Amino acid sequence: MSHDSIPIHEQGGVLPAGKSQGLRRTLRNLMFASLGLLVALNLFITPHDPHFGLDQFPGFWALFGLLGAVVLAKGAKGAAHTFLGKDENFYENRSEDPRGQGIK
Amino acid sequence: MNAFFHPSIFFVACALIVWMLPGRIARWLPPVAAVLAIAGVLSMPHGTFMQLNYLGLDLSLGRVDALSMVFAHVFAIQALIGFIFALHVEDRWQHMAACLYIAGAFGCTFAGDYVTLFIFWELMSVSSTFLVWLRRVPASTRAGMRYFLFHVLGGLFLLAGLLLRYQATGTFAFEAADPGAARLWDILIMLGFCVNAAVIPLHAWLPDAYPEATVTGAVFMSAFTTKTAVYVLLRGFAGFEILAVMGTLMTLYGVVYATIENNARRILAYHIVSQVGYMVAGVGVGTAMTINGACAHAYAHILYKGLLFMGAGALLYAAGTAKLSELGGLFRRLPWAFAWYMVAAVSISGFPLFSGFISKTMTITGAAEAHHTWLALGMEVAAVGTFLSVGIKLPYFAWFGRPDPGMALKPIPRNMYAAMAIAGGLCFFIGVQPGFLYRLLPFPVEYVPYTAWHVLQTLLLLGFTGLGFYLLRLKLVPEAKINLDCDYFYRLAGRVVLALARRPVELLDNWWNEFYARAGLRGMIKLAGGSAWFDRAAIDGVVDGTAVNVRRAGKTATLAQTGQLQNYLSTAVILGLIVFGVVWFWG
Known part of the structure; x- marks a missing residue:
């Protein structure tokens, strides 16, 4: 039972169809505003004991989080699409036991 | 009343009584044993108890000090939460297996010598295998067999190490090994512990078996096996540099796999590898601050990881699948499962006000202050990955993501929600009252989690991780595939x-x-x-019918x-x- 045919909606099934566009835009703007506010606060609040050079610059941890997430997601998905990802029945098909029952 | 009652006694007795009763009645007993265990742990004095001499060996079953207390404390609480979550289960074998498993965990926690430790260690591995097998589907039978064989291997490492050690030193006493002068037996014992702590590359049994365990069994298993291993590593191998490096690699390895996995319970299993990595790294760095951090993180982790497995287990129970590619849009129909899952998700991600924040940052700051800058940075990357996969990806694709597929949902029993509420409440309580947990730790705590900078740094890190997900949300759609591992x-x-x-x-x-x-x-x-x-x-x-009788006897023996x-x-x-x-x- 896969839903691959159903397109991914950003707020699918949760918001009423009519309101969803406006609300989605509001939520997105809210997210950008709060992220901006956090970076602005970083100008005034700085680490009490920076452990290496770079972490004293405002915005370092914001960049770290964003780049970390992007590199991790891209890297992991890349690995899954090249050599890690296999069909769900990969091990069962290789099994010596043709019925795939294993030890009962 | 200050006396030592070994909590394992309650659970072994409970297992034996449960064995004799029908499941309908038996299911009410384990929570009683857990309450007795909590009372026992709270009234426990420090010291060494239940020492006995058997076949010329000095065995010690009750070593109680600050370190064993932290773990016993949270084990007792989690036992109660787990048994409340499992209250609707009428299969008495499952309750028996869980009771013996928890008895094993307490036995290891209070063991003062390697012989006692080994006996309870093996009890844990056998009884936890049943928590996998008792799901009674072919996939779990096979996964349980692999799980069991791998733990036999780990047990053999431990046994070989403790016997060699006895031959050389003449003692089974379970004391700390010297990182500067580790011998072959120390390495073997450490390897045995590392199997249970799921240190890479010995970890693959965990994401292999946990997703195949029973809905309630996985909640227990997520709490006890790896954390007992963290405890014995803390006791025996603090300051072993290799553990600091391997622990940090574990934190990263787990989140990479969690990012691409499709089965919700397998995502959570990979996050055990990742989170236990923080603890193993804390053990390896070995300063007072990181040892405190490892203990605190184990405590917090048991509660939120149990809650995560309860949330994913509730999904599996209701919808019949834990695969994200088959779920989605269930927010309207399972709002409470979502709410409690999210409490655990923000806890594991280390959001301020929740338990992960006061324990994870302690380990990372401890590593940085011990001049392990690279390790600290690696753990920060893993924190990003944790929020990305367990905090956003899993709930987004399970509860939102696409329109409700309209599958029939089995109603979730009330006791499951009650257990989730208790665990969620504790995650929040520890997050806002860190002093409660810090008082239990083996060393005095100087670390202050709630400074303006710590809070802002965490919000920046996690907020922009969220932005990363927002930009890549179409790339991260779960796929109905499995991923190769060790x-x-x-x-x-x-x-x-x-x-x-x-x-x-x-x-x-x-x-x-x-x-x-x-x-x-x-x-x-x-x-x-x-x-x-x-x-x-x-x-x-003369002897007609002999052949028939022989055949009949043979059949009985076969049965x-x-x-x-x-x-x-x-x-x-x-x-x-x-x-x-x-x-x-x-x-």
């Missing part, structure tokens, strides 16, 4: 051994057949010709030998417990 090599090794074993057996078999056909058969035919006459002439009338490993194992464990109990009380 278990590929375990399985390969299994096939190689099988092939190697089969060839000589086949050879022998062929040779024997050949011999039999040439020499045996001809002789046999002659003999048969002679005896046939004798048989016809003399015997038949006793069911060939089912689980039956042999359970019988062996029950017999072992009875022997152990007799020795314990009259020894």
Whole structure:
């Protein structure tokens, strides 16, 4: 039972169809505003004991989080699409036991 | 009342009583044992108890100090939460397995010598195997078998190490090893512990078996096996540099796999590898601050990881699948499961006000202050990955993501929600009252989690991780696939051994057949010709029916030998417990 045919909606099934566009835009703007506010606060609040050079610059941890997430997601998905990802029945098909029952 | 009651006694007794009662009644007993265990732990004085001399060995079953107390404390609480979550289960075997498993965990926690530790260690691995098998589907039978074999291997490392150590030093006492002068036996014992702590590359049993366990069994397993291993590593191997490096690699390895996995419970299993990585790294760095951090993180982790497995288990229970590619849009129909899952998700991600924040940052700051800058940075990357996969990806694709597929949902029992509420409440309580947890830690705590900078740094890190997900949300759609891991090599090794074993057996078999056909058969035919006459002439009338009786006896013996490993194992464990109990009380 896969839903691959159903397109991914950003707020699918949760918001009423009519309101969803406006609300989605509001939520997105809210997210950008709060992220901006956090970076602005970083100008005034700085680490009490920076452990290496770079972490004293405002915005370092914001960049770290964003780049970390992007590199991790891209890297992991890349690995899954090249050599890690296999069909769900990969091990069962290789099994010596043709019925795939294993030890009962 | 200040006396030492070993909590394992409550759970072993409970297992034996549950064994004799019908499941309908038996299910009410384990929570009672857990309440008794909590009372026992809270009233426990520090010291060494239950020392006995058996066959010339000095055994110590009750070593109580600050370190064992932290773990016993959270084990007792989680036992109660887990049994409330499992209250609707009428399969008394599952309750028995869980009781013995928890008894094993407490036994390891209070063990003062390696012999006691080994006995309880094996009790844990056998009984937890049943928590996998008792789901009673072919996939769990196979996964449980692999799980069990791998833990046998780990147990053998431990056994070899402790025997070599005894031969060389003449003692089984379980004390800290010196990182500067580690001997072969120390390494072997550490390897045995590392199997249970799921240190890479010995970890693959965990994401292999946990997603196949019963809905309630996985909640127990997520709490006890790896954390008992963290405890014994803390006790024996603090300051071993290799653990600091491996721990940090674990934090990263787990989140990479969690990012691409499809099965919700497997995502959570990979996050155990990742989170236990923080603890193992804390053990490896070995300063007072990181040891405190490892203990605090173990405490917080048991509560939120149990809650995560309860949330994913509730999904599996209701929808019949834990695969994200088949779920989605369930927010309207399962809002409470979502709410409690999110409490655990923000806890594991380390959001301020929740438990992960006060424990994870302690370990990372401790590593940075001990000048392990690279390790600290690696752990920060893993924190990003944790929020990305467990905090956003999993709930987004399970509860939102696409329109409700409209599948029929089985109603979730109330006791499941009650257990989730208790665990969620504790995650929040520890997050806002860190002093409660910090007072339990083995060293005095100087770390202050709630400074303006710590809060802002965490919000920046996690907020922009969220932005990363927002930008890549279409790339991260779960796919109905599995991902290769080190278990590929375990399985390969299994096939190689099988092939190697089969060839000589086949050879022998062929040779024997050949011999039999040439020499045996001809002789046999002659003999048969002679005896046939004798048989016809003399015997038949006298002992008629002998052959039938032999066949019947053979059948009875076959029935006793069911060939089912689980039956042999359970019988062996029950017999072992009875022997152990007799020795314990009259020894």
